[in-house]
Amino acid sequence: MIKHKVIFGEEELLASDGQNLRNFLKKHNKKLHNDNSNYLNCKGLGTCGTCAVKITGSVNPPNRIETFRLKLPPFIKDSKLRLACQICIKNDLKVIKFKGFWGEEEI
16 A cells, blocks of 8 residues: 655654545644634535645645635635645645634734
């Protein structure tokens, strides 16, 4: 079975090829949601945007749902954020979660 390295914060985890990033991080008790978004989120449907992360590494292109959500506030054009719930792990990744409610970088 193919395994990929996922770096989240200071931790390095191994994920099976094809796993969903949101589900993988939640399974390993990694804090993917900030503040009350832990309770107020779409549970992986791609509609709320609270699982937004910055990713270094090759991932699947954004789908229609993710593209639409990341065009709405509070996200800014070309933020380079992705929704963890829409990412399929196929390579080694570095994942950064910012402190904003939706995972956006606070300026």
